[in-house]
Amino acid sequence: MTWPFYLALRQLFPKGRVFPFFTVISVLGVALGVALLIVSTSVMGGFGHQIRQMIVDTQGEVQLRAYGLLQDPEAVLAQVEAVPGVVAATPFAEGVAMLEFARKPVFPAIQGIDLERAEAVVPLRRFVRAGSLDALDDDGVILSAPLAESLGIRLGSRVDLYSPLLLERLKGEELPMPRELEVVGIFEIGHQQLDNALALVTLRTMQELYGLGEAVHGINVKLAAGSDPDAVASRINARLADEALPVRARSWLDANEDFLFVLQLEKNMIFFLLTFIIVVSAFSVASSLLIAVVRKTREIGLLGALGARPWAVAACFCFQGFFIGLVGTGCGLGLGLTFLHFRNDVVRVFTELTGSEEVLARFYQFSQLPAHTARADLLLIIASAIVISTLAGLLPAWRAARLRPVEALRAE
Incomplete structure (x- = not known):
């Protein structure tokens, strides 16, 4: 283990503190953002997936x-x-x-x-x-x-x-x-x-x-x-054209193109807007690390005096942002997937308390709240959360790397 990575872990989890306040708050912010993104995109994907499946089941591909x-x-x-x-x-x-x-x-x-x-x-x-x-x-x-x-x-x-x-x-x-x-x-x-x-x-x-x-x-x-529905529909049209039959084949994707586009647009907009929750969490991570830079000014100066390169000092704080993003994303995955597993129970309790069972079914058009977690969406959420959290450590890392050992020791 390299010393910047080791030092990053020691700063996040100092000895004698089981739950460091700043670390827990930063991880919790990322976890909540990831969980909300997973739940929102999965529910929107569930509506789209169920509608697509019903179209295929009732009309064929x-x-x-x-x-x-x-x-x-x-x-x-x-x-x-x-x-x-x-x-x-x-x-x-x-x-x-x-x-x-x-x-x-x-x-x-x-x-x-x-x-x-x-x-x-x-x-x-x-x-x-x-x-x-x-x-x-x-x-x-x-x-x-x-x-x-x-x-x-x-x-x-x-x-x-x-x-x-x-x-x-x-x-x-x-x-x-x-x-x-x-x-x-x-x-x-x-x-x-x-x-x-x-x-x-x-x-x-x-x-x-x-x-x-x-x-x-x-x-x-x-x-x-x-099979690709559009490709098969094209082959059918070509064959029927040779026979001069007045029939046109359309795939379910082509026949419902506008509707499917609206569904995908809504899903993308929700993902884009909810990503700002992780961005806000990243500012929290950045502010916590900036405070750490101010509090650790003497230690940073001592590292420089011992021969530590500026990029190694900066890497220490980047590793902290990366680790917060990694742990927060893992917790968010567990929280989001757990909520999705019990989503219908949560909705049922909510509708019973508000007396809105029939209204929910009438306007949502589904008897149960659907959910479909696409692998691509999951990977995008994980990558976005970790990258944004790692980038949040760049400003504190740049600040720490610019500290001169003599000035840092004198300031302390």
Whole structure:
């Protein structure tokens, strides 16, 4: 161990003092800054990660939409599934309908799924909370949990479904009848906006409700693990262009580019603003070390008189800043990760005390507070905290290095 490093440790932890006041305060300031940065970036990253995962789980990594209706989905499916990187694909049809139960109407979004192909792309079984996906047929419907709860619907209830096609038939002086369906399942994705009003029916039922015939509105595609969605979407577009099919493929990154940009911008701004907490802690470290330089003037002069180089004296104080940053970052990591582990318990206690459980779920759009700690974010926080703390020792180090031995000894 070099003597500047040894002397730095002795000054931070003098003999007879288990918890030196200045050292503890400096380490605590860095630790709190690091912990707050970890918690904030992890929670923001959790929102973004969960939203991204829900988009992929409900739409697939790549989605194809036709310019109008996709009249021959089987031909397109055959072309898409032959593209390298594609694992599975499933057609879908979507729209809005009026659903009525006990004379209470609602207007949910409705989606028709191909039961033979959908499960290979979208993990629907994972979201079903009551009933079964296997029970869904042309006379059945699966409703989102908030929609079913708002109407008082249970498994086995029968609902009437009105489509826009019925309105067109009314113009022709026909007397259309609604489609009566049995509720065979209730699902919950976990996102309040997605769960708010959504109904799932078979693709054939949706085609009949909208008069689509054999046509669909689009195709969802699942990719192999590690595949680049944008690259696969480009390959699909190139293949479909060769076949002159009026369909365009877009990756989920491309389709939600603006939304994802806003999420990343918010996360970056929070990181930038909270970094100033560590900067403030660094000023505290610098002031403590400056006080140490003033108090240790005689010792610094004695080191110079014994032949110590100015850079070695400066290194002593830089090492102190580095050590404070290292210990503070370690404590901050432990504190931040511990808080993240118990975050939902903390939020639950807070909402119970304030009576804001429903308000939190409604505005945050999640049933639980998500968190996702990216390795890159963690490394950036660690590096920033240690570097800023080390830089905080530069001013005291420069001050100590400029002291002349004779003047330092005379001043004492």
